[in-house]
Amino acid sequence: MRDRKARAYAYYAYSDAFRASGPAQPFPYSQLDAYLKASPRQRASMAAGGAAPTPTKAQVAGSPPPPVDTGPNAPGMGVSDQTDLNSGKVLYPNRSGPAVPPARPTAGDALPGLVVTYNAPKTLPLDLATDFRLFIAPAKTVDDANFRGAPGAVTSHPLAPVKIVRAVLSGPRQVGWVDIDDSKTTPCQTMDPDNKAEWDWFVTPRTTHHLVLTVKLYSVTSCDEAAPTPRLVDNFDIPVTASLWEMVVHFA
Numbered sequence: 001m002r003d004r005k006a007r008a009y010a011y012y013a014y015s016d017a018f019r020a021s022g023p024a025q026p027f028p029y030s031q032l033d034a035y036l037k038a039s040p041r042q043r044a045s046m047a048a049g050g051a052a053p054t055p056t057k058a059q060v061a062g063s064p065p066p067p068v069d070t071g072p073n074a075p076g077m078g079v080s081d082q083t084d085l086n087s088g089k090v091l092y093p094n095r096s097g098p099a100v101p102p103a104r105p106t107a108g109d110a111l112p113g114l115v116v117t118y119n120a121p122k123t124l125p126l127d128l129a130t131d132f133r134l135f136i137a138p139a140k141t142v143d144d145a146n147f148r149g150a151p152g153a154v155t156s157h158p159l160a161p162v163k164i165v166r167a168v169l170s171g172p173r174q175v176g177w178v179d180i181d182d183s184k185t186t187p188c189q190t191m192d193p194d195n196k197a198e199w200d201w202f203v204t205p206r207t208t209h210h211l212v213l214t215v216k217l218y219s220v221t222s223c224d225e226a227a228p229t230p231r232l233v234d235n236f237d238i239p240v241t242a243s244l245w246e247m248v249v250h251f252a
Contacts, residue, residue: 110161121152129202137196166218179204188223205242213238
């Protein structure tokens with residue numbers, strides 16, 4: 001291609017027709033591509049000293065694409081984002097280096113994606129202990145098998161990210177209406193991404209009145225403190241009714 005251009009330029013610059021037209025000097029070598037693509041009439045105009053013709057859409061489409069700058073100063077290739085100094089808008093985001101995956105949470109961090117799951121029976125046998133069980137664990141790690149022996153529908157809802165949780169189950173203010181045994185559970189527990197935190201309370205109703213059991217989950221800084229500063233992160237009620245019929249069913 002370069003030889004063809006050189007021959008055409010030499011022919012144009014030194015042919016008799018060119019000398020007869022009498023231009024002051026040959027047109028620049030940079031316009032030779034335009035001359036080769038031009039029509040005979042456009043070539044004559046260029047030989048007479050006219051400007052190079054405007055390329056057509058077809059000629060533009062057939063041209064090679066402009067080179068792409070991939071150097072260190074190219075858009076998006078720098079160490080930091082390139083921003084407009086006036087508006088502060090990011091013009092070219094930083095794309096240098098491979099994407100870094102998020103760090104896996106550990107037991108020492110406030111864990112996101114936790115779910116509270118518990119059983120909520122509507123009726124209880126009078127004067128008999130019923131197991132109320134509660135789990136805090138990552139989603140889809142607790143199933144019905146974890147509630148074997150604990151009656152009632154299993155309910156769950158998401159929990160805000162926490163590190164250490166103290167769980168408290170309480171009954172109505174009326175003295176003697178209900179007994180709650182928490183001796184078989186650890187009130188304060190540290191969240192672990194690989195294990196389920198579990199609480200077990202045994203509730204024994206002493207009256208047939210409607211009862212409201214309240215679960216409160218506190219985020220604390222340490223389980224070793226005598227009086228840790230609590231922050232309430234969850235609070236929900238479980239309404240229940242004790243009946244003699246439930247006691248009959250329990251013994252049957």
